[in-house]
Amino acid sequence: MTKRKSLNDITYRETGLQKVPISMIVLGAFQPRQYFDSEKIDDLATTIKKHGILEPLIVRWIPESNKYELIAGERRYRAAKEAQLDSVPIIVKELTDVEALEVALLDNIQREDLNPLEETLGILQLLEIRLGESSQQNVVSLLYKLHNEQKKKSTHNVVGKSQQDVINTVFNELGQIKVKSFIQHRLPLLTLPEDILEPLKKGKIAYTKAKVIAKIKNLSQRNTLLEQAISQNLSLTQIKNKINLLQPSGEKIKPTLKQKGSELFKRLNSSQIWEHPQKQTQLDKLLQQLEALLEEEK
Incomplete structure (x- = not known):
């Protein structure tokens, strides 16, 4: 099994630890994390006021703007601003766009900071750059074609070997999830209705539960069950049982082979x-x- 790459494995050229004014740092374009819990930021700001930032931010230098672009450590950056720090510790790395995204992903994944939707979008963004595709949708289509080929539904190879190699390399490096599982269980998250996506983005509900609740067509029933699932922390089995009670006879949710x-x-x-x-x-x-x-x- 391929060992997951860690931040320590990344040997891009870097400077030593230094401190710079926080005003010289701008948010990066490669932040896979989309939702930041305000209460957790407040708690971190309180800790920073007492002890300072114990782990430096990872940045890269952008000559044209005369600023440092933040690559990893946005929670610490936000909390430092809230704590009204004048300067913060940084490590400057010389990174390409691909490498910057990789570092940002690894930093968040290793800290388990990303919810499944953020992780899915981040991986797609990395694949888009590595494959040289022009859009996320192209990557999604490519992954589904690969999945169909592997299931022997396609009579000829529409995904080139070089593309397959790139895809396999990305997932081996991240080491967090297999390609097949990503296609089957993570890509469907992109098509969830907005009322399901919102609490999922905020980490209020597990993606496995969100996908099941999304199957309810009636918006009122769906929202009611969603609220119950979150407030009562219902298990997946409890959610499915409640859904079965909503379905007409003969339309019960059948257990999966795994179940x-x-x-x-x-x-x-x-x-x-x-x-x-x-x-x-x-x-x-x-x-x-x-x-x-x-x-x-x-």
């Missing part, structure tokens, strides 16, 4: 079937088949 498997293994663990001599051969055969399927995933 069926999980339930089946729970029953197997508490079952006495393992003690039946007559069933040992059949059980062994089924286990070998499952093992073979798992080997295919490696």
Whole structure:
């Protein structure tokens, strides 16, 4: 398995630690984080007033503006401004646009600062630059074509090997999520209705729950369940049960294969079937088949 790249692995040329006036720093174009919790910024500002900024901001020098562009550490930057600091510690790196985005993504992902939607958009932005595409939508289309090819739905390769290599390299470097999982579970977030996207952006609800609630067509019912899911911290199972109560007979949400498997293994663990001599051969055969399927995933 490819080890996730860390900020320490990035060896771009940099200066040593220094302090500069906060007025010399401008927000960067490559900030994957879109939502900043005001209460958390307030708390961080209070800490900074007492102890200062313990970890320097990562910036790059922009000669034409005579300013430093912020690459990583926007929460600390915002809190420092709120704490009315005159200067902040920085490390200056010589970064291309691609490298700047990579550093920003790694910084946020490693801190688990990004919600799933922000992470998805950030990864798409990185792919857009690496692939030399002109828009995010082109990248999304390319990923779906790749997914269809891998499922052998396409009769010929429409995604070139060099493009596949770039895509695989990006996900290997980030090490956070696999390409297949990203396409199946993260890209659908881009098409969620706005009323679902808003709390998702703010980290108020898990994306797995958001996707299920989004299936409710009736806006009033959807908003009611969304509020309940957030205020009562409903589990995914509880949400699905409530949705089933809203559906006409025959339109119940069917459990996924993964859910069926999980339930089946729970029953197997508490079952006495393992003690039946007559069933040992059949059980062994089924286990070998499952093992073979798992080997295919490696």
